[in-house]
Every structure is written in structure tokens, then in C-alpha cells.
Amino acid sequence: MVKITDVARHAGVSPSTVSYALSGKRPISEETRQRIEDSIRELGYRPHAGARxxxxxxxxxxxxxVPLRTGIHVPVVMQFAVSVVTAARRHDHDVLLLTQxxxxxxxxxxxxxxxxxxxxxxxxxxxDRRLPLLRALDRPSVLIGFPAEPAGLTCIDLDFKAAGELCVEHLAGLGHRVIGLVGSPPEVYVRETGFAQRVVQGFTAAADRNGLSSSVHPCEAAPAAARQVAEQLLRERPALTGVVVHNEPVLEPLIDAFESLGLRVPGDLSVTAICPDEVAEQTRVPVTSIAIPTAEVGTGAVELLMRKLGGATAVPEATLLSPRLTVRGSTMPRP
Amino acid sequence: MVKITDVARHAGVSPSTVSYALSGKRPISEETRQRIEDSIRELGYRPHAGARxxxxxxxxxxxxxVPLRTGIHVPVVMQFAVSVVTAARRHDHDVLLLTQxxxxxxxxxxxxxxxxxxxxxxxxxxxDRRLPLLRALDRPSVLIGFPAEPAGLTCIDLDFKAAGELCVEHLAGLGHRVIGLVGSPPEVYVRETGFAQRVVQGFTAAADRNGLSSSVHPCEAAPAAARQVAEQLLRERPALTGVVVHNEPVLEPLIDAFESLGLRVPGDLSVTAICPDEVAEQTRVPVTSIAIPTAEVGTGAVELLMRKLGGATAVPEATLLSPRLTVRGSTMPRP
DNA sequence: GCGTGACGTCGAAGCGCTTCGACGGGGGAA
DNA sequence: TTCCCCCGTCGAAGCGCTTCGACGTCACGC
Structure with missing residues (x-):
């Protein structure tokens, strides 16, 4: 193993000079730096992570x-992970993977x-049971998602409330008056995962604000459940013309169900969703949707951490990313 | 921060004794060990990873x-990752996540x-371009999957050839005489990912061995492509009664396509697949399938590494896990 | 009764790097 | 010219842990 003293000897300087050349924490003359860099390359030096x-x-x-639980969409988790790793590498950091x-x-x-x-x-x-611990730990942390009491913690996520609102505004703007939200599985609400509830809040608030008639329907992540919800919706709310879906695996089955019940999408029924773009694009009718900006969230989380590690004083506690709605073929003005 | 010298002082021993008590590399009297453990608990001592x-x-x-490419099934990757992390923790190791x-x-x-x-x-x-590097590196490695030239490397994976064979044997045993393989997207074969080709090999070999008429059809991971392949199969091979699918996202659409073309599954057509159990179970007709044993592969990879790290002399170069076929509702004897 | 070895423990020497204080030399200000 | 300060570099002191050799003690065998 080639170490910093080898490089120093080879370049004719002291080890500390090599260290400073590498870290930039003290000025080093251009000439010396060059010599050191050459030595490093020539010897193939790599600083020992542990020693450092x-x-x-x-x-x-x-x-x-990373979470492991049911009811969460695995590809999205993976996207987060990849964007975190990529962003971390840009700051010369690596990522250790822990399971929940x-x-x-x-x-x-x-x-x-x-x-x-x-x-x-x-x-x-x-x-979350981990919150007190995170507050007490001597190292900084960033949460992806918002707990009920985020004070003293740094959080970042898509603004799910705004996302719920935006879906409704879109439908309202197209003239729809009776709308429904097909949500996540009941257990997601039960265990009080913030984002699901926030979508409901936004959905309901915007519907009220716009004078729309609205209803909310949790739904298991199975085709059969989708079918049931579709039937129930049509039975209870025959005037329904707009649906917001916040449940990835159910999006496609739900549209199938509506169509087999005689409702064309978007002819009779406009559908919007909060889901990854891949999901929205792979349905038979591409769905107007709001994507979870995994790349921005992951990158943002890392940037926030880097600022905290850099000793930044005022890092924002809450970072809410604005939703962006992509119009695809599944929504149109009310007939 | 509490360090080993603090523990030593508190327990009335020298730091080296604490170290040996922790590592077990030298005998320590029961009494001293107990005292040290108490001190550790009382002081909340945690050895510094870097120093260690x-x-x-x-x-x-x-x-x-972990891979990032198109054509691979993300949930499976995640399952591998989780099982690796879990197994590593059992050996007191952590896992650093690198993207391809x-x-x-x-x-x-x-x-x-x-x-x-x-x-x-x-x-x-x-x-794989990384193979020479892995051979040259001074640290041990394990590959999940098999390259063309595995000599000098340690590899572990499901025996995909045997999996292809097992699917065919199952269909042959049910009396089917004309079968097809719906495979991965063409690009997967083009970039020469071993497992896809091995399925084809096994499929073809077993079909020949059993005197079956067989054909192979790569397929893009899109519903439309599935439909096309279904139509083509029926056109070119009207006597077809058995299909093996090795392409997760296409399984469901393919069955849909066959049914809408007038073939009932399993009444007219028996379908088996190589895919995760969740995928096989969530189709309208649960599919007889061979799962990728992610947990065993992940755990196995870690065990192999631990043996190598432990200085084991003869670690097997190739570990092929035998496929297990789970019979579900999608296969039945030829009518 | 004494040599022998295993047991249990200690002290000291690093592991390879960063960082702090110091120091010589070369301006710029006074 | 003198003083001061900054620039560029060096030497030495750790960071917290593991590990090697050494040493005293005790039991055992002859």
C-alpha cells in the first residue's frame, strides 16, 4: 500500500504538505501542487479512508x-436511493444502506x-418513533417526508397537499363538478403516513373552495379492490366525471374497471393521478399526472445535509417541492 | 465521546484488555469480562469505526x-439489496451502496x-468490463450472476438453465407438445446478459430432449409488444398449448392478449413463468412459476464473502441454486 | 523442587492521516 | 529602513483502536 509519506518523499515535500495540497485547506504553490499531483498519479496513491x-x-x-413495508412503491424507493447516491458522490461522499x-x-x-x-x-x-433519537443524535439528519411535529428537524418532500389541490384545480378548470379521490390502502392512513393524509387534505380543501362535490375512497393495492371502488363510486355518485388516483398499482386496473363499466376515459370520465411518470405513461390511456420528483428530493436532501455538515447556520427546516402537473390524454373538459 | 481508555479506567484494566474482551482474540477471565461489559454499558461506549x-x-x-438499467425488474433488485444488508448485519458488517x-x-x-x-x-x-478489475483487486468479491468466463471469480445465482428446463419439463409432463418461450426484451440478449440466454438454452434443450416443437420470442416490456407476440404465436403456431414467460412486466398483458384472442388460460393454453412470486400471484389467473430466490442469493453471496474474508481456502467458484417450481392455476394437462 | 506452559493482563508501538503551531522569506506600509 | 503580516512549508502531536511481545502467576508433571 502506498501512503502519504511515500508520496511526500517522492515529491520532495513533507506529508503535511501533501495533505494540504489534497484538501486545499492551506495555500500551496502551483509548482509544488503540480509535483505532488504527479507523484500521486505515478504512485497510484489513495488515501486510506479509515485513517482519514x-x-x-x-x-x-x-x-x-430505506423503507421495507407494504404499500409503498418499490421503484420510487429505488429512484430516491439512486439520486441520493449520485448527489452524495458529487460531494465526495458515499452512502451506507440501512434497512428500516x-x-x-x-x-x-x-x-x-x-x-x-x-x-x-x-x-x-x-x-415516527425515530424522531426523538434523530433530534438527540450528534450528527445532522434530513427526513424525506414530514412528521406531525417537524420542529427541530430538517424535512424535504413533495408538497402533497398542493399536489392534491392541483389535481382538483385542474379538474375544476375543465368544468368538472363531481369528483372522487381513490387513495392509498387503508393501512397507509392507519399508520399515519403523512403524505397520504396531506393529499386528502389538499383534495378536500380545493374541492370545497371550488364548490365541487367530492368524496374520498381508500383502496387496497389489488385489481379486485379497484373494481369494487369503481363500482361503488358509480353507484353512489352517478354524476361523477373526475377522479384523482393516489395509488400506483391500482391506476391501470381502475381505468380498466371504469371502461368495462361503460365509462370511457377521458370521454366520460377524466382521470388524474399522483404517481411516477412511468406509471402514468404505461397505462392504455396515458394519464395526466403529478410525479414525485424523486431526483430533486434526493438531491435536495443531500444538499441540505452538506450545508449542515458545512456548518451552515440557517438551513431551512421545511422544504416543500411544488407539484408539477403533466397533462396527458386522460383528462378533458366536462362533456 | 467515550473511548476505550475511558472504559479501561472505569473497569480498572488496560485498554488492550478491553479490546481483547471485545474481540475475544485472547482469553479474558470471566470476572474481568463482566466488569468490562458493565463499564461499557454504563458509559455507553461505542468503538470508533475509523479507528478500528x-x-x-x-x-x-x-x-x-446495484444495476440501474432498463429491462431489469426493480423490485427484484431491491429484494437482493435488502437480503444482502440483512445477511451482512448478521455478520456484523454494513453495506455501502454503489450504483453501476x-x-x-x-x-x-x-x-x-x-x-x-x-x-x-x-x-x-x-x-462484463469489470471482470478484469475484480480479478485484480486485492479484496474479495462475489458476483450475482455468471459471466461467460467465471474462472477465478466467485459467482452465485439461480440456475437459469435448469429453470428453463424445469418449465419445459412441467409442460411436457402435462402432455403439451407445442410450446413457446416469450423472453426478455431484445436489448437484454444483445448486451449479453447471461441469465436470459441461459433460460433460452435450457428451454430449447429440454424441448428437444422431450421431442417438443418449440420457438423463442424476445419481447419488449410493453403491453402492445405482448399483444403482438401473442398474435404472432397464434398465427405461426396454431397448435400451441404451452407458453413459458421470462419477462415480468409482460406476463399480465400477455395473458390478457391470449384471452382476448379467444384462448382461455389454462383451458386452452398453459402458462408458466420465471418471475417473482408477487408477480405470479397478482395476475388474474395465478401463474405457475419459478421464483428468483432473492433471499437465498443475497444471503449466499454474503456467506461466500465472509468465508473468503475469514481466509477460507476453498470457496466454491460457482454456486447455482436449483429452481423450484410453484404450481398455480395457469397450467393443466393438454386437453 | 523445579522446569514448563497456559492463562490473564499490561505497555508500547504503530495503523495512515490531519491539523496546529512555528518559521523563514518576501513584500507593503510607515 | 524597520516592522508586520501573509504565504508556503515543515515537524510533531495526536485521532482511537488493535496487536505484539512480555511478564507474573499458577498448576502440572517428573
Whole structure:
């Protein structure tokens, strides 16, 4: 193994000079820097991560806690993970993968052993058990998602309330008067995952504001459940012309169900969804939708952490990303 | 931060004794060990990961390289990742997440900086560019998947050839004489991903062996493509009564297409698939299938690495997991 | 009764890097 | 010219842990 003293000897300087040339923490003459860089290249030097971590008390590793539970859309989780890793690399950091199963002990372990400098936690629930721990930990963290009491924590996510509103505004603007929300599985509401409830809030608020008649229907992630909800909607609200779907796996089956019940989309029924673009594009009728901006959220989370690690004083506690609605073929003016 | 010297002082022993008590590398009297453990608990001591890595030249971290490409089923990747993390934790290791995008440089970086002790690489292609590097690296690695030339590497995966064969044997045993394989998208074969080709090999070999008439049809991962393939199959092979599907997203649309073309599953057409159980179970007719044993593969990969890290001499180069076929409602004897 | 070895523990020497204080030399200000 | 300060570099002191060799003690065998 080639170490910093080897490089120093080869370049005719002291080890500390090599270190400063690498970190830029002190000025080094252009000429010396060049010589050092040449030596590094020639010898194939790589600083030892452990030694660096010990001496600098910085590991340059971030922890990412990913959820494992039912009712969450796996590809979206993966997208978050990838964007976090990519963003972290841009800041010369790596990412340690933790499963939610590890729970609070896992968080404490990687933080207390100084394995990681900071943490990113996904799938935060309204009353998440990890919150007190995250507040107490000596390393900074960022949550993807909003708990009920975000004070003292840094959170980032799509503004799901605004997303719910935006869907309604879109339908209202097209003249629809009776609309329904087909939501996530009941257990998602039960365990109080913030974003699902916030969609409902936005949906309801915007419907009221616009004087629309609206109703909300949780739905299991199965085709049969979709069919049931479709039938129920038509039975209870025959004047229905607009639907908002917040439940990825059910989007396609739901449209199928409506069509087989005699409603054409978008001719008789306009459909919008909150879901990844791939899901919205792969249905038989491409669906007007609001995507979860996984790349921005992941990148944003990392940027926030970097600012905190950099000692920034005022990092915003709440970062809500504005929803963007992409119009596709599934919505049209009320007939 | 509480360190080992604090524990030592508190327990009335020397730091080295604490270290040995923790690692078990030298005998420590029961009484002293107890005292040390008490002190550790009382003080809340956690060994510093960086210091440990520096002194022992072991980071207790594994790298996991996950694929990002089109044509691979994301939930399966996630399952691998989770099982790797879980297995690694059982051996007191953590997992660093690398994206394939980082490529060879990323592998070299984490290995050369001693950030990780060993590497797990997923989605290995037949002529993977990373193979020479993995052979040359000074840390052990395990591949999930088999390249064309696996000599000198440790590989583990489902035996896809046997899986292809098993599907055919199952259909042949039910009396089917004319069968087809609906495969992965053409690009998967083009980039020479081993497992797809091996399914074809197994399928063809078993069909020949059993005197069946067979044909192979790559298929894009889109409903429209599925429809096309279904039409083509019926046109070209009117006597077809058995189909093997190796293409997750197309399974459901393909069955839909067959049914809308007048073929009942399994009445007129028996269907088997190689896909995750969730996919096989969520179709309208549950599909007889061979699952990719993600948990075993992930765990197996970690076990192999641990043996290599433990200095085991003879770790098997190739580990092929036998396929298991789960019979569901989509296959029946030929009418 | 004494050599032998295993047991349990200690002290010291690093592991490879960062960082702090110091120091010589070369301006710019006074 | 003198003083001061900044620039560029060096040396040394750790960071917190593991590990090697050494040492005292005790039991055992002959």
C-alpha cells in the first residue's frame, strides 16, 4: 500500500504538505501542487479512508434508511436511493444502506461509531418513533417526508397537499363538478403516513373552495379492490366525471374497471393521478399526472445535509417541492 | 465521546484488555469480562469505526453494486439489496451502496481506499468490463450472476438453465407438445446478459430432449409488444398449448392478449413463468412459476464473502441454486 | 523442587492521516 | 529602513483502536 509519506518523499515535500495540497485547506504553490499531483498519479496513491476518518473525524459517508413495508412503491424507493447516491458522490461522499428493520438501534450504531457523518431517513411517519433519537443524535439528519411535529428537524418532500389541490384545480378548470379521490390502502392512513393524509387534505380543501362535490375512497393495492371502488363510486355518485388516483398499482386496473363499466376515459370520465411518470405513461390511456420528483428530493436532501455538515447556520427546516402537473390524454373538459 | 481508555479506567484494566474482551482474540477471565461489559454499558461506549478500521485494516463494510438499467425488474433488485444488508448485519458488517454508473472507478476507489473489505456485484454481463478489475483487486468479491468466463471469480445465482428446463419439463409432463418461450426484451440478449440466454438454452434443450416443437420470442416490456407476440404465436403456431414467460412486466398483458384472442388460460393454453412470486400471484389467473430466490442469493453471496474474508481456502467458484417450481392455476394437462 | 506452559493482563508501538503551531522569506506600509 | 503580516512549508502531536511481545502467576508433571 502506498501512503502519504511515500508520496511526500517522492515529491520532495513533507506529508503535511501533501495533505494540504489534497484538501486545499492551506495555500500551496502551483509548482509544488503540480509535483505532488504527479507523484500521486505515478504512485497510484489513495488515501486510506479509515485513517482519514480517524484523523479528521469525518467519514465522508452518509446513511440512507430505506423503507421495507407494504404499500409503498418499490421503484420510487429505488429512484430516491439512486439520486441520493449520485448527489452524495458529487460531494465526495458515499452512502451506507440501512434497512428500516434495523430501526433506532441501527441509526444509533452508525452515528455513535462515527461510521457516518449524517443520515437521511425515508418514509417518515407522522408520529415516527425515530424522531426523538434523530433530534438527540450528534450528527445532522434530513427526513424525506414530514412528521406531525417537524420542529427541530430538517424535512424535504413533495408538497402533497398542493399536489392534491392541483389535481382538483385542474379538474375544476375543465368544468368538472363531481369528483372522487381513490387513495392509498387503508393501512397507509392507519399508520399515519403523512403524505397520504396531506393529499386528502389538499383534495378536500380545493374541492370545497371550488364548490365541487367530492368524496374520498381508500383502496387496497389489488385489481379486485379497484373494481369494487369503481363500482361503488358509480353507484353512489352517478354524476361523477373526475377522479384523482393516489395509488400506483391500482391506476391501470381502475381505468380498466371504469371502461368495462361503460365509462370511457377521458370521454366520460377524466382521470388524474399522483404517481411516477412511468406509471402514468404505461397505462392504455396515458394519464395526466403529478410525479414525485424523486431526483430533486434526493438531491435536495443531500444538499441540505452538506450545508449542515458545512456548518451552515440557517438551513431551512421545511422544504416543500411544488407539484408539477403533466397533462396527458386522460383528462378533458366536462362533456 | 467515550473511548476505550475511558472504559479501561472505569473497569480498572488496560485498554488492550478491553479490546481483547471485545474481540475475544485472547482469553479474558470471566470476572474481568463482566466488569468490562458493565463499564461499557454504563458509559455507553461505542468503538470508533475509523479507528478500528485503521488499526485492524478491516472496515467491516461491504460494497454492493446495484444495476440501474432498463429491462431489469426493480423490485427484484431491491429484494437482493435488502437480503444482502440483512445477511451482512448478521455478520456484523454494513453495506455501502454503489450504483453501476460509478463503474470501474467506483469499485477501484472503495477498494483502494480500504473503505470496504469486499464487494458484491449484481447484474453481471457475459463479457462484463469489470471482470478484469475484480480479478485484480486485492479484496474479495462475489458476483450475482455468471459471466461467460467465471474462472477465478466467485459467482452465485439461480440456475437459469435448469429453470428453463424445469418449465419445459412441467409442460411436457402435462402432455403439451407445442410450446413457446416469450423472453426478455431484445436489448437484454444483445448486451449479453447471461441469465436470459441461459433460460433460452435450457428451454430449447429440454424441448428437444422431450421431442417438443418449440420457438423463442424476445419481447419488449410493453403491453402492445405482448399483444403482438401473442398474435404472432397464434398465427405461426396454431397448435400451441404451452407458453413459458421470462419477462415480468409482460406476463399480465400477455395473458390478457391470449384471452382476448379467444384462448382461455389454462383451458386452452398453459402458462408458466420465471418471475417473482408477487408477480405470479397478482395476475388474474395465478401463474405457475419459478421464483428468483432473492433471499437465498443475497444471503449466499454474503456467506461466500465472509468465508473468503475469514481466509477460507476453498470457496466454491460457482454456486447455482436449483429452481423450484410453484404450481398455480395457469397450467393443466393438454386437453 | 523445579522446569514448563497456559492463562490473564499490561505497555508500547504503530495503523495512515490531519491539523496546529512555528518559521523563514518576501513584500507593503510607515 | 524597520516592522508586520501573509504565504508556503515543515515537524510533531495526536485521532482511537488493535496487536505484539512480555511478564507474573499458577498448576502440572517428573
Amino acid at each position: 476518518a480517524l484523523a479528521s473525524s469525518r467519514s465522508n459517508v452518509l446513511a440512507l434508511v 428493520e434495523e430501526g433506532e438501534d441501527g441509526l444509533r450504531r452508525v452515528a455513535d461509531t462515527a461510521l457516518v457523518d449524517a443520515l437521511i431517513v425515508m418514509d417518515v411517519q407522522l408520529h | 478500521a485503521l488499526a485492524s485494516s478491516r472496515s467491516n463494510v461491504l460494497a454492493l453494486v 454508473e460509478e463503474g470501474e472507478d467506483g469499485l477501484r476507489r472503495v477498494a483502494d481506499t480500504a473503505l470496504v473489505d469486499a464487494l458484491i456485484v449484481m447484474d453481471v454481463q457475459l463479457h
